[in-house]
Amino acid sequence: MKSVPDSHVDIMKEEAIGIVSTLRKSDGQLSSNPVSFIFENGFVRFSTLKERIKYKNLAQDNRVSFCVVSSRDPTRYVELRGHARLEDDPAGVFHKGLWKKMTGEEEFNYDPPDAERVIVTIVPDQVSAPLLYGGQMSQYAGTRD
Numbered sequence: 001m002k003s004v005p006d007s008h009v010d011i012m013k014e015e016a017i018g019i020v021s022t023l024r025k026s027d028g029q030l031s032s033n034p035v036s037f038i039f040e041n042g043f044v045r046f047s048t049l050k051e052r053i054k055y056k057n058l059a060q061d062n063r064v065s066f067c068v069v070s071s072r073d074p075t076r077y078v079e080l081r082g083h084a085r086l087e088d089d090p091a092g093v094f095h096k097g098l099w100k101k102m103t104g105e106e107e108f109n110y111d112p113p114d115a116e117r118v119i120v121t122i123v124p125d126q127v128s129a130p131l132l133y134g135g136q137m138s139q140y141a142g143t144r145d
Helices: 006-014 053-060 093-103
Strands: 017-023 030-036 038-040 043-049 063-069 077-088 117-128
Touching: 006 038, 006 063, 006 077, 017 043, 017 053, 030 043, 030 053, 043 053, 043 093, 053 077, 053 117, 063 117, 093 117
Parallel strands: none
Antiparallel strands: 017 030, 017 063, 038 043, 043 117, 063 077, 077 117
């Protein structure tokens, strides 16, 4: 397993949304979706429903890519390429914890009745964490007129 370099761990801990890419079961094309996530012990974890396409894609082919960009400096990002482990979350405990972290609210009441939640853990086989243009453009980060 590869790990995120210390120089980029802050991105993984500070950001709330990343883009997960899976391979579509139907035709093998890429499918990319934003997800809220947590980064713990070197792993990205997020929640999804079994009825969602990303779950169906991962159940068929567990290869996955995940990318998160620093909101403070868009020349800094982390991309993970690896495989996903799927774990049932029947009571939605993980998802509720993620929801609380994101919103501060205790209850999440938006899933349809009988929804089946899954925890997706990304196991990175490759990690890319560059500083684009050698950091020369960082001075312009967050300076929009």
